[in-house]
Amino acid sequence: MDKPGITRRDFVKMGLLTAAASALGSGVMKPVGLWAAAPKIKGPIKVGYQAVLSGTLAGYGEFHKMGAIMAMEEINAAGGIAGNKLEVEIRDSTLAAPASIQNVRYFVDSWEADLLAGVDSSGQALAVAPVVGQLDRVLMVTHAATERLTEEEVFKKGIKQVFRICTPTYQDGNAAAFVAKDLPATTWATINPKYEYGFTTWKMFQETLGKLKPGVKFVADSWAPFGTTDFRPHINTIMDAKPEGLYSVVWAGELITMIKQAKQAGLFDTIKHVLLPVGAAMDVLEGLGPDMPDNLWISGRYFFLYPDTAKNKEWVAAFKKRWNHYPAYVSETAYSTMYAFKKAIETAGSKETAPVIQALEGMELDSPAGHRVFRKEDHQAMYEVPWGLTATDPKYPFKIMGKQIVIPAKECFNRPPFEGPGTTPPFKS
Amino acid sequence: MESFVHVCLAGISAGMFIWLVASGLTLIFGVLRVLNFAHGSFYMLGAYLCYTCLRFLGIDFWLGVIVGPLAVCVVGYVMERFLLRRVYDLELPYQLLLTFSMVLIFDELVKIIWGAGSIGSPSVPGLSGSLMIAGRNFPVYNLFIMIVGPLVAVGLWAFLERSWWGKIIRAAASDREMAAAIGVKVPSLYTAVFVIGAWLSAVGGALAVPYVGLLTTGMGEAIIINAFVVVVIGGLGSLKGAFLGALFIGLLSSFGTRYIPTLDMSLTFILMGVVLLWRPQGFFAGVDR
Incomplete structure (x- = not known):
């Protein structure tokens, strides 16, 4: 995991100070959470995650889930994202494009998700991209591989909300x-x-x-x-x-x-x-x-x-211990997505879409799969x-x-x- | 030429699996007049229970093929006795809703019990090798399936046409009230027929494990669509139609994939459309009822 210590502790301290200050400032009636960390970030960070949980490929969804849940547990045990609790809800994408659109609409309109992630098939990714553009939420694609997503939807059409953490068809x-x-x-x-x-x-x-x-x-x-x-x-x-x-x-x-x-x-x-x-x-x-x-x-x-690094070995061991499985690739991409969100939100000091996009563009992430860089132009993670x-x-x-x-x-x-x-x-x- | 022979063999063996599932489907429809969506679930459960016997009871594949489907018979019994029986007299949509909901329930149960991942199949003692046919290897197991399919067909035919039980079943199928009037216990008979249908599908599932090579939740849905097409083409309720239909669909998709690849996905449905327009009752409707 990224070296959690110093920045997070500072954040927490800052959060407590901010909380105390704002509580004094605006009177006792206004509810102020213990974790009202950076002034701009309020309440839990909610990530709406979708993966296939039914049909013949349901096993993939389970592996997505293991990675996402494990990251959530770790992040929350270590103080959350900028002092805020991370909440992840996982819904079945069924591999059908209409279902994936319904899911993002539900996540944003009803569940009030701050960020979105997941998506298995290329068809779904292409269908969902314009919708997350309209809804203006960051979507981190963790499995769908079509190069058209990043080349056309992100680069040419300018849907900047979409990122991809897994390798594409290249x-x-x-x-x-x-x-x-x-x-x-x-x-x-x-x-x-x-x-x-x-x-x-x-x-x-x-x-x-x-x-x-x-x-x-x-x-x-x-x-x-x-x-x-x-x-x-x-x-x-x-x-x-x-x-x-x-x-x-x-x-x-x-x-x-x-x-x-x-x-x-x-x-x-x-x-x-x-x-x-x-x-x-x-x-x-x-x-x-x-x-x-x-x-x-x-x-x-x-x-x-691969890679033969301490970080990866520790992660694989921790994963094996938590789930009694070796991590599948979607487990790694789901897991690293949560840490990418964490890093971006903490860098931006906000969970709003525009600053998070700005933080993610060109961001480097040290992950079990190795060193990733989110390419600025097309939002594709570069890693081997x-x-x-x-x-x-x-x-x-x-x-x-x-x-x-x-x-x-x-x-x-x-x-x-x-x-x-x-x-x-x-x-x- | 070697390809032609192998395309034929692949088509026939694929058809035999569809037949095992379609036979139970059409039998149940012919007698109970229920379109059982959950029929594919019996196929899936047959496969998983057979696998479980092998894996956890340590018995061999052949015993698993007997024990697994028998366990599915119990599931079939419970489903007919406590659920389906309540909707016989309701309209068709209620039957479809009930049986479709059973599909979802069975899929989730399988996920809870066996996990959602794909499970690789165990090998079959004695039949895991290949034979050289027309210059290319062909699995012995598939040849075995090509023998089992027709044997099941003959067995069912003999049971329905020649046995005392078969006569009663046919009587109840052609006139339920009359059969009841002369003392046939129709509800029990229905349960029995449903259980036999579930057993056939489960045997198909158990036998499919080494053929497909893995078990997955949702494997039932994959085959039930073909089985439905077969039953429609052959005529709802007709076993002869289901057998020939399954053989035909198996060969059609095998040849389609090899020689007309652009159309392979649509061929079976085009065929079904043509049959529905030209002979909506199917080819053999009513012949053997």
Whole structure:
């Protein structure tokens, strides 16, 4: 956790002084809370958080919840945010866009949330962005990855209320291409989700790999609708095309199913280079256990064995102790979101939207996932998540990310103004 | 060519799962005249209870496939006896509301008991390998499912057409009052049919675990939509229709994904639309009632 000591203690002292002063000043009738800290901040800091808590992906929501609740407990035990209690309410986003809009409206209009966070799917993020703009509340996106959110909604349309703390599709498309360029495979195919996330990542992967390694061929694509439980027709399509490499951002339970069925069909015997940008999700690794083949390339939005820092190790241990689970990537992003809010509010001395946005822009955050910087132009958090090969480790009942390589965010994340030459990798400088 | 063979095999095995769920759905509708939304929940519970037997009782998969669905029969019994029975005479929306609310309740219960995360499936002793068919591996387990499906169909047919119980069920389905008048205990019969339907769905769920590779809350909703389509196409209440419909839907989605990928998601619904326009009662409505 960030060094809590000095600033917070000072804040508390200041808060007590302020409280005493204002109590004397304006008479006994006016209620003054014990924690009326900085003069501008009144009452609890309320964060409305939404994540998927029902359906086949409900496990993701539970992992979001663990991260958010743990941060809330820690922050409140250590004196809150600028002396104010942090309150987090978690609602089911159901993965549907209308529900995510209803949630933010409920949070702001009825529950009087000061800040918003969460959101799983790209479709939801794009639907919710204009609404939080109108409602004028900061939204920290912790899972949805579409680059259109930060490039179009934030940068081009100027919806400054939206931030993203997780890695975007650049990690899945561009960074994957950096990994692929050094592999001997020259023909690639994909089984990808049949929605925004799948289309955009495959396009990005093709464009970037095409530039990094001219002559590489993309020989087949098969698109699996949301909720696919039978990947055999897709596996047949891919095996017919006989590619040397397979790229897939199929995620969560569907990825477990796909890997098992691909293994049964002997796909990994014929296709030696497999890139799974969201394969390092804990639900996938734990769900597959020993059934996950070795030597597949995996990545995610955070992996609990990276970075090798004391902060991360302590956090993983504390998380394991609190929940009896290794943290999933959404746990880390949910957890770090609360600390990002804390830092921004304490820097701004206010929980109002405009000063918090100002504080968040360009803000650096020391988090379990490492050092993050919220890029000023598009509000995207810049930080690194490694890519690595699945490997067996006797210490864990599941496969871990073995040999890890890091593609620096500044090399693989698209750059503003997101149009024209020099905005997509590879960059000259 | 190797692909063609495998697309066929994938389609048939997928169809057999839909059949196991659709058979119970159509049986219950045919006799009880209730459209049971919660039927997919029995599929889910069958899978989870089978898994639990394996994991915590330490018995093997095959015993789990027997014990898990039997536990679901108890759930089915309670649901019919204490809840559904009260809405038989009410209008359709009440039945839908009740059974849909049961879907939500079962989903939440599963989350409370087993947790919300995906659970990887255990392996099946004896059937976990693959066979080389037409130049590509095909799981032995899927071949096994392709045998189980038709066996269940034959078994149900024999039960309904040839057994004394089957005759009573058919009698009650075609004329409830007349059956009651000649001494058939219709309420008990309804309970029995509902329990049999729940059992079929639960067996489908238990058998699906190694096939799909994992258990998730909400897995019931994923299959119930296909089962509904199958039942509509085959004719509500028709077992023969459900069997052929399931086979057809399985093959259609397998071939669709492979050869007409742009349309694969809509093919089954286009088919359902065509059937509803052209033959709204379904292909085999009333034939085997």
